[in-house]
Amino acid sequence: MSEATANVWAPRSAWAGYAKPGRHGRTQGDAGVRLTLRDGIALATVIAADGQTDALRALVSERYGWTLPEPGKSQVSRERGLVWSAPGQWLAVAETRDALRELPDVFRGIAAVTDQSDGRAVVRVSGPNARTLLEKGVAVDLHPRSFQAGRTAVTSISHIGAQLWQLDDAPTYDLAVARSFTGSFWSWLTEAAAEFGYEVEQGSAH
Amino acid sequence: MRIRCPHCGERDNGEFSYLGDATVVRPDGMSASSEAMHDYVYLRDNPAGLHRELWYHGAGCRSWLVVTRDTRTHEIRDVSSARDVALARHTGDAA
Structure with missing residues (x-):
């Protein structure tokens, strides 16, 4: 088998081709949102x-x-x-x-x-503007009086089925979408995050 | 309009899809008259007032729900899991 053929079947991240590590969006000040790509979980x-x-x-x-x-x-x-x-x-x-x-x-x-390891794409959303960012697309009240660490919601974001769960009071969220919707979802997420400035980083892959 | 899903809490009605009347029960096809089957398949009441109807929470927990809604005001009086309603109906049959 040629090397080129072997590469076609190499495992690739759900975010490959969409997410680029680094600073994006608003360039002034610290990034308001951190997006950690949770590959390998x-x-x-x-x-x-x-x-x-x-x-x-x-x-x-x-x-x-x-x-x-x-x-x-x-x-x-x-x-x-x-x-x-x-x-x-x-x-x-x-x-x-x-x-x-x-x-x-x-x-x-x-x-x-x-x-579902290869069926869903998961991104961790954190940073000072994490909640404000998600509130732009999630039709569930994320205010701490009704949604805290240890809560989850299955809902849709920009017409894309999504599940999110809050990990801590910072707040930090993990957000999962069906892998085939990664491109459309990333388009919404980055458009919504741009005004705050966002940092994309690769989560630890195992 | 919002629907308070018994599993997910209050959600926008865009997360749900509507099926129809939740009160109709399929007759036993082997013994029912053709009139009874015709009634079951085609005839629906259109009440001005409380209506029990099936909704599917497709964008949430994927549960079928029985919603009791006032068709004049859209006021929702009750939302139950359709599974629970069906199980209660069967228990009623057995009693």
Whole structure:
């Protein structure tokens, strides 16, 4: 096989061809928004089998020390955990691909596990203008009185299905969209961030 | 108009799509008369007032909901999970 053919099948970032690391948008002052491309993380949907939610709750608590998040809540600490995404359904997140490989076996008979690591693109949005930026496109109240660290919303941004979860009170958000919408989503995100000045950086790839 | 999804909280109605009357129940096709099937398939009431209707939260939690809405004012009295409504209906049948 020629080298050129091999390169066609090389893994590539969901953001490749769209996001360029560096400072963009408004050039004066410090960047108001930091966009960290979260490549190399693991994602999987976990869907409880009918009537097995209590068994799943007991299992994740016993094995991982996690609380199964209630609707609208997430439980992510040290880059690992679960984010509620629909009734009886959660998104498992972890910093490395290997971290979720055991899930199908661990949850066998209790929940269906589907790998989404290459199916979603995730960007971390932080910086002093992070909330103001997201408020331009998210039709959910992100004010701290109604949305705080440990909260999640499945909604749409610029007509693109998106899930976001807030990680801390800075505030810092992780935002996931279907990978095939990366280009359109990046176009909205960078247009919206330009007025604040934004810094794009590559997250640690594993 | 906003709909308070029982799972996601209050959301813009653009996140939802409308299906129709939530009160109609499919008759048993093997025993129902053709009039009953015709009624089920084609005939709908158009009430001025409270209406129970199916909405799908496609841009959110992908749940089917039963929304009780006043067609004169758009006031929403109740929003329930369609799954819960269907399960309660079956429990009612069994009783």
